[in-house]
Amino acid sequence: MIDEKKEKREINREKKRLSSIYADIPAKRKDLAEGLIENAAFTRIRLKELQADIAIYGLTELFSQSENQEPYSRKRPEADLYNTMLGNYLKYIKQLNDMLPKDTDAKEITTDGFDIFVDGRDIK
Numbered sequence: 001m002i003d004e005k006k007e008k009r010e011i012n013r014e015k016k017r018l019s020s021i022y023a024d025i026p027a028k029r030k031d032l033a034e035g036l037i038e039n040a041a042f043t044r045i046r047l048k049e050l051q052a053d054i055a056i057y058g059l060t061e062l063f064s065q066s067e068n069q070e071p072y073s074r075k076r077p078e079a080d081l082y083n084t085m086l087g088n089y090l091k092y093i094k095q096l097n098d099m100l101p102k103d104t105d106a107k108e109i110t111t112d113g114f115d116i117f118v119d120g121r122d123i124k
Contacts (some may be wrong), residue, residue, distance in 0.1 A: 007045060014041035018096070025099045033099055040092035043085050050082040 018037045025033045059079045062071040 010045045010048075011041050014044050017041075022100065024101060025096070026101065029099050033096060036092050036096050040089060040096070043092065044087040047082065047085055049087065050078055051118060053078050054082060073102050 015037055018040055022033055024038065056064075057076065057078070059076060060073045061076050063074045064071040
C-alpha cells in the first residue's frame with residue numbers, strides 16, 4: 001500500500017490531467033463530468049498499484065483448502081480486481097469522451113460530398 005499523502009497527490013495530479021483533457025465539455029454537463037473525472041482518477045491510480053503487484057507476484061498463485069490437499073494454481077484476487085477496475089475505468093473514459101462536443105470538421109472530411117452538392121445547387 002502506498003503512502004496516503006503520495007496517493008492523494010497522484011490522484012490530484014491525475015484529476016488535473018483529465019480535467020485539462022476534458023475542458024471542452026459543455027457547462028451543463030460539467031457537474032456530471034467532475035464526478036466521472038474523480039472516479040477515473042482514483043481508478044487509474046489504483047490500477048497502477050495493482051499492475052505493480054501483478055508484475056511482482058503474477059496473475060496466479062498456489063492455493064490449498066487444507067494442509068492435506070495438494071495446492072493448485074488459481075487466479076489471484078488482485079487479477080480479478082484489476083480486470084473489474086479496468087472495465088470501470090474504460091466506461092468512465094467513454095462517458096467523458098461522449099460528453100465532448102462533436103467535431104464538425106471530421107464530419108465534412110468523411111462525407112462523400114453528396115449533401116454538399118444537394119445543398120449547394122439552385123432549385124428553380
